[in-house]
Amino acid sequence: MENLHGKCVVLGVTGGIAAYKMANVASGLRKAGADVHVIMTENATQFITPLTFETLTNNRCVVDTFARDFKYEVTHISLAKAADLIMIAPATANVIAKMAHGIADDMLTTVVLAAKCKKLVAPAMNTAMLENPITQDNLATLKKYGFGCIFILPDGRIYTEYGNGDNPDSLKQRNVSGEMLGAMYAVRFALNSGFTVIEIRYDYEGIEKWVTGAWKSKNDLTKKYAQTMLGWGQKIQIRFTKVPAHSKVKYNELADETAKLGVANGNGIPKVKSLSDFEAADGMEA
Numbered sequence: 001m002e003n004l005h006g007k008c009v010v011l012g013v014t015g016g017i018a019a020y021k022m023a024n025v026a027s028g029l030r031k032a033g034a035d036v037h038v039i040m041t042e043n044a045t046q047f048i049t050p051l052t053f054e055t056l057t058n059n060r061c062v063v064d065t066f067a068r069d070f071k072y073e074v075t076h077i078s079l080a081k082a083a084d085l086i087m088i089a090p091a092t093a094n095v096i097a098k099m100a101h102g103i104a105d106d107m108l109t110t111v112v113l114a115a116k117c118k119k120l121v122a123p124a125m126n127t128a129m130l131e132n133p134i135t136q137d138n139l140a141t142l143k144k145y146g147f148g149c150i151f152i153l154p155d156g157r158i159y160t161e162y163g164n165g166d167n168p169d170s171l172k173q174r175n176v177s178g179e180m181l182g183a184m185y186a187v188r189f190a191l192n193s194g195f196t197v198i199e200i201r202y203d204y205e206g207i208e209k210w211v212t213g214a215w216k217s218k219n220d221l222t223k224k225y226a227q228t229m230l231g232w233g234q235k236i237q238i239r240f241t242k243v244p245a246h247s248k249v250k251y252n253e254l255a256d257e258t259a260k261l262g263v264a265n266g267n268g269i270p271k272v273k274s275l276s277d278f279e280a281a282d283g284m285e286a
Contacts, residue, residue, distance in 0.1 A: 005033030007084040010115075012108045013053075015043025016090035016124045023048060025089065026056045037062070037079055039108045041095065062107050080114035088112070090124030093135050100138035102260050114245070116175045116204055141263055145174045147182035148258025150251050151189060151278075159278045160254075161185065162262030163269045169221060178259055179204050180225045185272060187232050192274035197237040203245035203252055211238075 009029050013022045022038075029036045038053040038061045050061035062079075088095065088108070095109065099121070104110040112119065121142060123130060130136075146164040153159075163185075170177035183200055190198040202208065209215035210226040211233075217223040229238065243249045 003033055004029065007034050008082045009034040009036050010079055010083040010086045010111060011036060011038045011053075012086060012088040012091075012095075012112070013038060013040045013044045013048070014088065014090055014092045014095045014108070015041050015046065016092050017047065018090040018124045019044045019047035022089060023052055023056060025087075026053055030057060035059070037083075039063075039079070039111060041106055041108055043092075064107065077114060079111050080116075083111075083115050083117045085117055086112060086115055086119045087122070088119065089122035091121045093123075093125050093129045093132075093138075096121065096123060096135065096142070097138050100141040101264075116173070116179075116206075118172050119174065142174075143171060144263050144266075145170060145178040145181070146259045146262030146264075146266055147178045147185060148255045148260075148262050149182050149186050149189070150255050150258065151186070152251065153275070160258050161189075161270065161273065162258045162266055164262045164266035165269055173219075173221060176204065176206060177221065178262070179207055180221075181269070182255070182259070183207050184225070184228060185269075187229065187236065187238060188272040189274065191232065191236055192272055193276070194274075195236065197239065199239040199241055201241045201243050201252065203243055203249075205242065208240035208242065211240075 011022065011026055011029065013019050026036050026038060036057040037059050038050075038057060040050060040053070040061060040063045042063060045063060050063055053061040088099075097103075098105070098109045099112055102113060104113040121139075123135075123139065125135075144164045144166050146162065148162045149160065151159045151161070163181075165177065165181060167177075170181075179202065183202065186200060187198060200207065206215055206222065210217050210222050211229045213226075217226050232238065243252050245252070
């Protein structure tokens with residue numbers, strides 16, 4: 001196992017018979033230098049106890065989303081921000097379905113939904129369940145990243161667009177890739193429509209900070225994003241506005257829902273439209 005010194009790994013353990021084997025995984029991650037935090041589903045505790053993981057990792061094992069014996073910090077957000085990697089093993093058909101459709105009804109699925117880091121999913125279930133077309137569709141969904149754009153025009157008109165991608169390199173940062181794709185699509189739309197200024201409202205800091213240089217781009221994906229946005233910034237003024245994530249901000253929530261549609265119903269990355277394309281679809285004069 002590679003050296004993981006200084007890395008935070010969240011190990012998600014779900015209710016499959018292989019759950020008991022995850023003690024060895026947690027131990028191995030610790031020996032490799034990782035700071036390991038284990039999140040268990042309620043069903044997983046039927047196969048192995050939280051105390052086992054707490055002894056192995058020297059960190060509190062989280063099960064209940066609403067546990068009261070914790071430091072005053074929003075646990076799912078703090079873990080989602082801290083994680084360099086989330087590993088879900090074993091991943092049951094139930095949890096895979098939840099992740100594929102953005103359902104967050106326990107601590108594990110909530111952290112997964114909030115996190116922007118790379119995620120590894122290790123399916124473990126009866127062969128017939130694994131081969132079921134529904135499970136295969138859900139796994140295929142997890143191999144896509146979606147984006148959703150809400151275009152709010154100066155006159156108050158609103159248009160939406162969504163799509164998805166499956167580039168293997170981009171999938172390593174699935175959530176982040178969708179956010180970057182959405183930001184770039186929005187700028188292209190503004191350029192095609194003849195706007196001179198665009199305001200991008202985002203909830204993930206990298207969307208702005210990779211462009212401004214406040215964050216160093218550490219891989220080819222974020223470097224390409226930053227370079228592309230800086231290039232377009234020579235043609236159009238790009239303004240960034242941070243909005244809080246998962247805080248019921250109307251259009252941010254709508255963008256999240258639209259991105260989910262992109263994953264489920266999108267057909268790749270659509271051709272970048274202009275305002276006249278939307279107006280024509282509405283039966284308006286361009």
